[in-house]
Amino acid sequence: MNPVFEQLKGGLVVSCQAEGDSPFNIPERVADFAEAAVQGGAIGIRSQGVEKTKAIIDRVALPVIGLIKSEFEDGYVRITGSFQEVEQLIAINTDIIAIDGTFREREGMSGPAFIKEVKARYDCVVMADIATVEEGIACAEAGADCLSTTLSGYTPDTKDKPKQGPDFAFLSEMVQQSSIPVFAEGRVNTPEDAAKMIQLGAWGVVVGSAITRPHLVTQWYVEKIGAVNAVHDV
Numbered sequence: 001m002n003p004v005f006e007q008l009k010g011g012l013v014v015s016c017q018a019e020g021d022s023p024f025n026i027p028e029r030v031a032d033f034a035e036a037a038v039q040g041g042a043i044g045i046r047s048q049g050v051e052k053t054k055a056i057i058d059r060v061a062l063p064v065i066g067l068i069k070s071e072f073e074d075g076y077v078r079i080t081g082s083f084q085e086v087e088q089l090i091a092i093n094t095d096i097i098a099i100d101g102t103f104r105e106r107e108g109m110s111g112p113a114f115i116k117e118v119k120a121r122y123d124c125v126v127m128a129d130i131a132t133v134e135e136g137i138a139c140a141e142a143g144a145d146c147l148s149t150t151l152s153g154y155t156p157d158t159k160d161k162p163k164q165g166p167d168f169a170f171l172s173e174m175v176q177q178s179s180i181p182v183f184a185e186g187r188v189n190t191p192e193d194a195a196k197m198i199q200l201g202a203w204g205v206v207v208g209s210a211i212t213r214p215h216l217v218t219q220w221y222v223e224k225i226g227a228v229n230a231v232h233d234v
């Protein structure tokens with residue numbers, strides 16, 4: 001096992017991503033988030049995009065999981081899915097590269113086949129972002145260094161899964177079936193849920209929105225308050 005995983009064991013990875021018209025959508029601001037995450041005790045950072053990932057690597061001393069996001073033809077999110085993107089992340093010394101491990105085709109191959117080729121071509125540590133246990137098993141066999149439950153609920157096959165909270169059942173089953181580290185990621189929106197993931201056997205927990213998307217956290221509050229107001233108005 002790569003030594004970086006000893007550093008990440010049992011800890012919190014903060015995903016510092018910003019997109020669209022978010023006021024944080026510049027490299028300096030996401031690096032600010034990463035610095036705040038260090039102050040709070042995070043043991044790793046996850047980051048999207050070459051410039052932003054580089055800004056974070058330059059700012060903090062923690063291991064950084066980097067990725068480049070785009071879309072598949074099906075309109076759903078694609079995490080790092082081309083050799084060019086992998087090379088861009090290697091060029092800035094990204095510690096761990098998150099790669100889409102779903103069965104959908106890119107570069108003429110499925111996620112596991114792509115990961116196998118990446119591991120053959122480059123000297124890099126790979127996190128396979130998956131949505132199902134079958135994908136996780138195939139990615140581990142292909143040589144992925146770790147798995148993350150990132151994509152449960154965000155692929156055509158899993159889009160109908162409930163999205164109110166994290167997918168505890170998926171994490172738990174993946175941990176039981178896996179001989180490589182499995183990270184819990186996706187809608188882990190409370191400290192209690194993060195602690196439960198560790199109890200279920202997660203190697204580490206990745207949290208994004210609840211820490212680094214203040215507009216979403218604001219919306220959660222506004223909606224709850226709005227629902228109460230609606231009842232009182234009736």
Ligand SMILES: CC(=O)N[C@H](C=O)[C@@H](O)[C@H](O)[C@H](O)COP(=O)(O)O
Nearest residue numbers: 015077150154186187188207208209
């Ligand atoms: C599905 C997708 O695009 N996930 C992305 C992957 O990097 C990010 O947008 C998420 O913020 C990250 O996975 C952490 O999840 P959450 O923000 O729910 O804590």
